[in-house]
Amino acid sequence: MAKPAMKNLSTYVTYEDFLAFEKAAKEFEERAPLKRSRKGNYPLLIRLLFFTGARIAEIVGTPRRILTQCLSPGNNKRKGRCQKWCIERSDRVCIDSNCEHFRIYIQKYHHGIRVKDISFRDRLIAVYGKSVKSDELKARTVIIDQTTLDLIKEHIEKYSLKPDDKILNINENGAKTFLPKIRDKLNLPWVSAHKFRHGHAIYCIQKGMDIRTLQLQLGHEDLATTAIYLQFAVDDRIKVYDKVFNAKPTDAKIQCPGCGFSFKVKKNKEIDFEDRMNGIFKY
Template sequence: MVSEAIKNLSAYVTYEDFLKLEQAAKDYENSAVLKRARKGEYSLFIRLLFFTGARIAEIVGTPKRIFTQCLFYNKRKGRCPKWSAIRDDKVCTDSKCPHFMTYVQKEHHGIRVKDIVFKDRLIAVYGKSVKSIELKPRTVIIDLDTLNLVHEHIKKYSLKPNDKIINLNENGAKLYIEKLREKVGLSWVTAHKFRHGHAIYCIQHGMDLRTLQQQLGHEDLGTTAIYLQFAVEDRKKAYDKVFGAKPDHVKIQCPKCGLTFRLKKNKEIDLEDRIKAVLPP
């Protein structure tokens, strides 16, 4: 079932937005005093968000977390009458309830040097809902320009196979995005808006749905299919095949020679008709 969050695609990071954010990240690196982060790390982080479509936790990692889930009524917690609001969250008042489930999400380490296969342009990332003891990776494709920047970054800082590419934690990365969006005046930007932007950019440039599903790591193809609404040009072509596009010309007949010409919207006669009028049949 498609989540409510993914249905809200009114704002997403476009390629033009990405260019602004990337430039702002570079400017920030040149002006700010960087302590834990390495030089060139923030702009590389922005590129990885847009060009991989990976979640923020998949790129920088996340600590071990304990999650609770209610299986009462379509797995949506809060619908069960035993859930009550405490502060800003809802908790189950019956720990022995058969519908109540608790699981521990294993700590993610983020993208490491050894997770990158340079010859194939593949990066292994680790999904957000890891309920098993062993982390199960998926692979994403990366563009050559970003891959070259990653290679330069590794070489510049002499990173070892187990070292993280981006030396930020999840909270630090989110705080940085907040600073960045203030600089460029895009207050709605979040890490997940990059993921939406990546998916929509891929759809608009002809990527098939199955490939995009693998890139985003969606278990349900229906979740990926939500982005098809943005494939406007493909939809227009398919629509016009059924109903036919309106012609971009009108036909007129010359009163002197009797020949029929196609007059375009800019009031120019079609080139083929001009040639036919000059050359004998």
């Protein structure tokens, strides 16, 4: 079932927004002192966010951490709606230690995109899901455009990256710190990493991608979640609508100036047989 939060798509990153972010990221690298990050990481991050639709944690990786959920009916897994959630607002604490709805699980560490996760021949990148609860990581594949793939190849050659090395030497916190700096400069305070994911999906839909292919690209388990983006396929909807309501008739009526009888003339200019018979028996 589609998540209620996904239904609010009033703001998303457009292709023009992406171009502005990519340009700003390049300018940021030119003037900002880089510490651990390699030059070229930030523009590549922006491109990967928009052209793959992957989550930011799938691109740069995420550390091992303990997460909690409140599965009480009506809370939608949000602990803030649970009356038993600890007043200190600690993610690891619940007032009722025996609550049947409170869950604690460990999110496994995963590495983000590595060199060996990219198939340059097939233009595929293996990414890993955000809530990995199993001991063994399971990957899904996303398609990438050739321009971004060429930039990745140059990046690998420039820094002599090995197969097990990460493409981007940025962690999740570093990436989330970088984005606010760029969006403040561009005066786009509503932009977040997930808005790039929405932008990717909407751009694909508007350019004619079918819903099943988009589902595989985004990694949605439920097709209904992906189907939310169909509302943005305006051009296709207009074409179908016009086909239904603006269909041209297959025949036209012509009135005989002599007898005043109306005949239906088809596209092949033949008079309809029924009208012929009516005309015969009328006189």
